[in-house]
Amino acid sequence: MSDATSSSPDAGPDGGKTRGRRGALRRSLLPGLVGYRLRKAQIAMFQSFQAAVAPHEVTPGQFGLLVLIRENTGLSQSRLGAAVGIDRSTMVAAIDRLEGRGWVVRAPSPTDRRSYALRLGPEGERLLDELIPKVRAHEEAMLAGMDAGERRLLLDLLGRLAGGG
Amino acid sequence: MSDATSSSPDAGPDGGKTRGRRGALRRSLLPGLVGYRLRKAQIAMFQSFQAAVAPHEVTPGQFGLLVLIRENTGLSQSRLGAAVGIDRSTMVAAIDRLEGRGWVVRAPSPTDRRSYALRLGPEGERLLDELIPKVRAHEEAMLAGMDAGERRLLLDLLGRLAGGG
DNA sequence: TATTGTTATACTCTATAACTATA
DNA sequence: TATAGTTATAGAGTATAACAATA
Numbered sequence: 001m002s003d004a005t006s007s008s009p010d011a012g013p014d015g016g017k018t019r020g021r022r023g024a025l026r027r028s029l030l031p032g033l034v035g036y037r038l039r040k041a042q043i044a045m046f047q048s049f050q051a052a053v054a055p056h057e058v059t060p061g062q063f064g065l066l067v068l069i070r071e072n073t074g075l076s077q078s079r080l081g082a083a084v085g086i087d088r089s090t091m092v093a094a095i096d097r098l099e100g101r102g103w104v105v106r107a108p109s110p111t112d113r114r115s116y117a118l119r120l121g122p123e124g125e126r127l128l129d130e131l132i133p134k135v136r137a138h139e140e141a142m143l144a145g146m147d148a149g150e151r152r153l154l155l156d157l158l159g160r161l162a163g164g165g
Numbered sequence: 166m167s168d169a170t171s172s173s174p175d176a177g178p179d180g181g182k183t184r185g186r187r188g189a190l191r192r193s194l195l196p197g198l199v200g201y202r203l204r205k206a207q208i209a210m211f212q213s214f215q216a217a218v219a220p221h222e223v224t225p226g227q228f229g230l231l232v233l234i235r236e237n238t239g240l241s242q243s244r245l246g247a248a249v250g251i252d253r254s255t256m257v258a259a260i261d262r263l264e265g266r267g268w269v270v271r272a273p274s275p276t277d278r279r280s281y282a283l284r285l286g287p288e289g290e291r292l293l294d295e296l297i298p299k300v301r302a303h304e305e306a307m308l309a310g311m312d313a314g315e316r317r318l319l320l321d322l323l324g325r326l327a328g329g330g
Numbered sequence: 331t332a333t334t335g336t337t338a339t340a341c342t343c344t345a346t347a348a349c350t351a352t353a
Numbered sequence: 354t355a356t357a358g359t360t361a362t363a364g365a366g367t368a369t370a371a372c373a374a375t376a
Contacts, residue, residue: 025248026236029297033304035210035225037320040327042207043250045200060200061343071191078357083190085208090344092359097342114352114357132194139198145325151199153315154322158202160310162209224365243334255367257336262365279334279375 034161045142052138053131062098063135066128069104069118076115103127199326210307217303218296227263228300231293234269234283241280268292 030036049060058066061084068080081091095118098104103124106116120128143151195201214225223231226249233245246256260283263269268289271281285293308316 025233025240025244028232028236030229030232031324032320033300034308034316034319034323035214035300035304036229037323037327038203038207038210039225041323042203044327045203049200059342060204064195064201067193067195068190071193075190076357079190086343087345088356088358089346089360093343109357112353112357116358135198135200139200142326143199146322150318150322153318154199155197155202157311157315157319157322158199158206159196161307162202162205226366241334251366252368253333253335254337254369258366274334277334277376281335 038161048138048142049135052134052141056127056131058127058131062094063131065094065098066103066120066124066131070120070125070128073119074107074109074117076109076112077118078115080118098124203326213303213307214300217299217306221292221296223292223296227259228296230259230263231268231285231289231296235285235290235293238284239272239274239282241274241277242283243280245283263289 046060049063053063064084065080068083069075072080077091077095078088081088086094095104095106099106101123102121105119105121105124107119109115109117143154146154211225214228218228229249230245233248234240237245242256242260243253246253251259260269260271264271266288267286270284270286270289272284274280274282308319311319
């Protein structure tokens with residue numbers, strides 16, 4: 001196993017043996033785990049995202065839904081849910097929120113009377129046009145310290161993690 | 166801006182123009198965003214974690230709390246919450262769950278009658294001893310396709326994302 | 331005055347099971 | 354029979370505001 005943690009940056013210079021009532025905590029094996037760092041990184045990304053899209057209150061998940069609906073106009077709730085890996089019952093409330101803000105429209109499907117054909121409303125189109133540059137700027141800010149090779153590698157390695165490899 | 170997405174792996178060979186009612190969705194800019202891939206990777210890690218620690222029902226967050234409590238015996242709920250970035254009111258229910266399963270003990274603090282000195286119970290110690298090899302195996306499985314250099318780089322890049330860089 | 335744990339409250343995200351309408 | 358959307362329900366996780374006990 002990789003040994004990137006043998007000198008944990010979270011422990012003090014003494015290796016963390018003096019854990020006084022007020023110092024940083026000893027984190028043991030945690031900083032060496034990709035799962036742990038992934039979680040930390042995602043929290044930081046989430047918070048930066050929120051700040052970047054302000055004053056709009058949009059989550060990364062909602063941004064993703066808006067992009068998918070724009071790029072796949074007319075798709076159903078079930079298909080959308082399957083694409084992002086959430087249950088269709090969960091998708092109901094998610095679309096409720098987007099529809100309630102005027103961003104998404106539930107149009108009747110022309111081919112299947114059981115399902116809706118989702119599309120962005122005019123305000124959703126405008127919002128997304130406004131959001132995309134902000135999201136790109138947020139990405140740029142988060143990656144500011146990385147060169148092109150590192151960015152490419154990060155995307156590649158994350159993709160391999162997600163891909164089950 | 167980095168251009169790692171110009172040929173999206175999520176679009177078909179035609180670039181995604183034929184999005185028939187049953188094909189994969191067009192994902193546009195999403196796969197090129199670190200935030201998006203991070204989220205996908207974390208979902209995959211989470212599911213793999215759940216499977217790896219079965220039959221125990223422990224989340225990655227709970228595993229982290231158990232490690233921190235073991236390595237910092239006697240710490241208070243507020244300190245623990247500050248360390249992982251959650252509110253002390255949220256920590257109440259989190260500790261309730263760990264205590265209810267016999268993994269964590271709320272002992273009275275010897276120095277401050279307002280607070281508890283948290284420590285693992287005997288079952289918590291045993292559980293953690295059992296969990297750690299499983300978590301390491303899960304990490305190993307997720308990183309199976311990566312060599313030592315790639316693993317080191319992944320940890321480093323994730324750390325830089327979380328560190329605000 | 332400030333801090334610790336707690337409760338009340340609220341909201342999001344997630345799921346399963348069962349229902350209706352439609353395929 | 355199977356699928357799409359919905360509802361009821363449940364649980365985890367998150368927060369803010371207020372409270373009592375203690376520092």
